[in-house]
Structures are given as C-alpha cells and as structure tokens.
Amino acid sequence: MLSEKSKSMKLPRNVLIGHKVIERSGELCQGLGLKGRVIVATGPKTRKVAGQWTADTLEENGYEPSIIEIQKASHSEVDEVVKIGKNLEVDFIIGVGGGKVIDVAKVASSKIGTPFISVPTAASHDGIASGRASIIDGEDKVSVESTPPNGIIADTYILAEAPWKLTCAGCADIISNYTAIKDWELARKLRNDEYSSYAAALSKMTAEELAANRDSIKKGLEESAWIVVKSLISSGVAMSIAGSSRPASGAEHKFSHMLDRIAPNPALHGEQCGVGSIMMMYLHGGDWKDLKYILKEIGAPVNAKELNIKPETIIKALTKAHKIRPERYTILGNEGLTEEAAKKLAEETEVI
Numbered sequence: 001m002l003s004e005k006s007k008s009m010k011l012p013r014n015v016l017i018g019h020k021v022i023e024r025s026g027e028l029c030q031g032l033g034l035k036g037r038v039i040v041a042t043g044p045k046t047r048k049v050a051g052q053w054t055a056d057t058l059e060e061n062g063y064e065p066s067i068i069e070i071q072k073a074s075h076s077e078v079d080e081v082v083k084i085g086k087n088l089e090v091d092f093i094i095g096v097g098g099g100k101v102i103d104v105a106k107v108a109s110s111k112i113g114t115p116f117i118s119v120p121t122a123a124s125h126d127g128i129a130s131g132r133a134s135i136i137d138g139e140d141k142v143s144v145e146s147t148p149p150n151g152i153i154a155d156t157y158i159l160a161e162a163p164w165k166l167t168c169a170g171c172a173d174i175i176s177n178y179t180a181i182k183d184w185e186l187a188r189k190l191r192n193d194e195y196s197s198y199a200a201a202l203s204k205m206t207a208e209e210l211a212a213n214r215d216s217i218k219k220g221l222e223e224s225a226w227i228v229v230k231s232l233i234s235s236g237v238a239m240s241i242a243g244s245s246r247p248a249s250g251a252e253h254k255f256s257h258m259l260d261r262i263a264p265n266p267a268l269h270g271e272q273c274g275v276g277s278i279m280m281m282y283l284h285g286g287d288w289k290d291l292k293y294i295l296k297e298i299g300a301p302v303n304a305k306e307l308n309i310k311p312e313t314i315i316k317a318l319t320k321a322h323k324i325r326p327e328r329y330t331i332l333g334n335e336g337l338t339e340e341a342a343k344k345l346a347e348e349t350e351v352i
C-alpha cells in the first residue's frame, strides 16, 4: 500500500567543482556547519599533490587537521583511522586521494558517526561520490553500503594532472552503466527486483552524456576533468537514489570483481568493467561494437592484451563471474557461462 511506503536517501549536500577549489575547503566545511578537529586521510603520493594543501588550507581557516597516510583499503587501516579519530575526538574526516583513500575515510567516518568530505585526486571511478565503499575483506571485494560524502571538493586542476590512465578508467566505469542498466531491467522483468526508474534514467543519461562529449576528453585538458568528474558524481548520486550500486554495477562489474580475485595482476577497476561491458552488451544483443568504439575513442582498453591479462584468465573470469554477489540477477543467469560459451563470447567480441 502506498501509505505504508517509505524510503530514505542520503545524498551529498555541498559539491564544489573547479580550478583550485581546494583553496575553498574551509568555506565548504563552514557551509556545512563543520567545526574543530579533522582527520585528513590521504595517500603517500596524493599527500604531496593535494593532501598537505588541503590540511594547510583548513588550518588557515581555523580547523585543527591531523594527517593520516593510507596505504591500503583494508579493514585494519579503517580501524586505525577510527581509533585515532576517537582518541582525537574529531569532528569530521576528509579523504584526499584516489579510491583507496576515499573508501577508507568513508567507512571510518561512518563507523565513528562523523561527517565525511570527499576530495578525489583522480577521476578513476564513481565511488568518489557514492555511499558505497570497497574494502579488502579476504576474498570479498565488492562495494558495501556506507555513508555518502556530506560534501565533495573536486579540484579540476588536481584531477587534470592525475595519471591519464586513471581518468580513462573513470570514463570506462561510466560507460559500463549501459550494461548495468540492461541487467537491472532484466532482473526487474524476470525476478521482479526492486527498480528505480529515476536512478536508472540518471545512470543511463550520465553514460550518454559522457559518450556524447568524448571528443573533449583529452589528456592535459582541464575541461576533460570537469566532464569526467561531473559524470562520476552523477553516477554516484544514481546509486544513492537507488540505495544500491545496481544502476552502475551489473554483470560487467561481476566480471571485473572476479578478475580482481583470480588475475595475478588485475587492471584498473574501470578498465576491466569497460571490457566486461563490451562482452555483456553482446550477450544482451545490444550494439557492443558501438560501445567498444566509444571506449577506444576515450583511450580505455578494449581487449585482454590492453588489460595485460591472459586470455585464459578472461575466460575463467567469465565462467565464474555469476558467483559474485549471486543475489544480483544479470544476463549471466544463475548458472553462468560454460567454458565454450565464454571462449566464443571473448573471441567474437575480439577481447581475446
């Protein structure tokens, strides 16, 4: 009954995008009513690029920052941040870095119950703006529900200087929304899965916008960082609306997560999702050639060789991908692909 229906959505409140907006970190935090002590979680490289800068800016604005360097997205590092945060009685946490740093800071702030500000230094995937976090937990490395950032500071000057490969991976993560949506629609039809047409439309539109603007995505162009980070934020919001990663994660993500488990040297998250998306689009009977063309134009990998992953590992990942998060129904079904079908799929799409 409609009268009994309820839904809670947590979304970022203040988003600052632009050239050297890190200098306005204090202003964003004040706008959110934040005061006092803050942990600035950052990485060894990203500290030099933006972490120290953020801490200095906050200090100039009357905050008391303490910098913590994150090495790995692991539970022990989350626990360490939580411990330090409780000891210092911090008022909020800022994550300044790539996905690893953002996820650790996101989960730690959620555990302490403090606000969280996301300051991505690389436009590498859509976790920078979402309420999802991916922490290494033995075999398990899919995202889990956490708290979305209260604020986002996306400095295009920093993002444009990040390794270009990371930006291309972010684009591919967005392009993979095309197949994630197809899987979600399938699960709705076959399983009556909960579905949000708003979240699906936003996710699809985000991929379409990025594809339409791909000519402006070029190395060294600050405009590119704008386009990509806006898309990543939009995709993150789609996930927050849905209350799950469904709008941005389907069979192509299962394939990527399986590669993370079995490949000796996995490629970047978005790179693997992009290649997975080509193959899942083929299975859906969609225009996989166009999707491949878009990825190629962006400069993202489109085959096993470019991922630097062996063909046999690709086939194995295809046959085992359905075992990731089995409750999420996708084009891979409950049984997954046979080895022969997986080989044929990878060959026909020229992934191997």
Ligand SMILES: NC(=O)C1=CN([C@@H]2O[C@H](COP(=O)(O)OP(=O)(O)OC[C@H]3O[C@@H](n4cnc5c(N)ncnc54)[C@H](OP(=O)(O)O)[C@@H]3O)[C@@H](O)[C@H]2O)C=CC1
Residues within 6 Å of the ligand: 042, 043, 044, 045, 046, 047, 049, 073, 097, 098, 099, 100, 101, 103, 121, 122, 124, 125, 126, 127, 128, 130, 132, 133, 134, 135, 141, 143, 158, 159, 161, 162, 163, 166, 268, 269
């Ligand atoms: N929450 C979610 O929904 C999702 C989370 N993930 C997770 O995110 C992580 C991957 O994130 P990703 O961003 O690709 O990789 P990392 O955060 O591991 O960053 C990759 C490397 O790039 C460096 N780096 C980042 N920004 C810059 C910059 N501007 N200049 C120079 N170097 C830079 C980092 O430095 P440093 O050493 O300082 O960190 C690091 O060495 C994984 O843990 C993955 O599981 C992936 C997808 C979705």
Ligand SMILES: O=C(CO)COP(=O)(O)O
Residues within 6 Å of the ligand: 125, 126, 127, 132, 134, 141, 142, 143, 144, 173, 245, 248, 249, 253, 254
């Ligand atoms: O990467 C994501 C969306 O792009 C999150 O997906 P998962 O929930 O599959 O980790």
Ligand SMILES: [Zn+2]
Residues within 6 Å of the ligand: 125, 126, 173, 248, 249, 253, 269, 270, 273
């Ligand atoms: Zn992703």
